[in-house]
Amino acid sequence: MDMYRIFNEGQINVLKDIKRACKEKKIKAYIIGGAVRDSILNVKSKDIDVCVEGDPLIIIKELKSLKDYVYYEKFQTSTIYFNNGVSVDLIRCRKETYLKDGMLPIVEPSSIKDDIYRRDFTVNALAYDIVDERIIDFYGGIDDINNKVIKSIHKNSYSEDCTRIFRAIKYSIRYGFEIEDDFVFNSLIGNNIFNTISFERYIKELYLICGEDKWIQMLKKCCMYGIIDLDCDMLGDSIQFSEQNINFLNMVYCSRDKILNRALVENSFLKKELLNPIRKFIVGRKELEHKLLNSKRNYDIYKVFNGMTKYELVLFSWNKELKYKVYNYTKNILNFKTVISGKEIKNLIERDGKIVGLIKEGILKRNVNMLMNFDYSTKNMGEILYDIEHKYR
Structure with a gap:
């Protein structure tokens, strides 16, 4: 199999530079995870992650096409930026130990075998040795890709890190795979497994889902498993956008979930341009909708909407009774508010x-x-x- 068939010329040149540096320093290096999976599926991969059995700084200093890099000493990970515009995450192979479910793991340098074991699913537990040019598959990931199956690597995988449930759903919809071990979801969700993680990690996974092409199907599947409670009939309704933030706001509007709403208000993952409108909407939604429904004249509408950001206005656009008022405000009213000094x-x-x-x-x-x-x-x-x-x- 030609591992590089999903990469463009710039990416291939960068990988050749990494390979040369690794050979010179006698350090083993592997393309890891999603890129290997996507190569087998013959689909373009967004990211390139390379694992090395040694300190990434040793490799970085030998790269000829290096432009810049960011290095995180604690975990010996780095993001490298090359002269041709390509970026690569270069990380040290590591072992992870979970002292408690949901807690971030203790990390220590290790081998490629340990690094593969810490992955979420067998289809992602694949590595490509860029020096010896061979695929490493300890857990039958290639067979599971061919059989269209999502399966965790070990039995405690979902309880150790329940965000893997979100990712299992995401991959199953993205690739049309079946989740082989989803029978464990009911008991985990019933025992409030998502209480073991922070609101930041919880919201991050939902935000990432909203950046997918099939985000609506993914959110509906989250509802099917009882992870969140949404008015699914309103997902994607009225406004059709491909912007991740707008998709996420659509999910916010459809939420009937008290825990999700609390996480949306209290998290620190979202940027302020998105977080502040969401907070205002969730806290003041009933009052503002009541005011707008009783606003009969243009000036009454103006007084309610005046000063709202784009995202605040979008949140009210999914209300069928208010949709025209939002349109009237943005397309008409704002053009006729000029006053003399x-x-x-x-x-x-x-x-x-x-x-x-x-x-x-x-x-x-x-x-x-x-x-x-x-x-x-x-x-x-x-x-x-x-x-x-x-x-x-």
């Missing part, structure tokens, strides 16, 4: 103080409600002034 108002009415602010609000209200930008003169400014003075008399 306070200085110009002062010159027209020869007045100062609070009344100027009230006039500006009155102009904005008229423009937005009528979807017209008026050319204000002394005469029609006087009409607005009369209305305001009459109102506060």
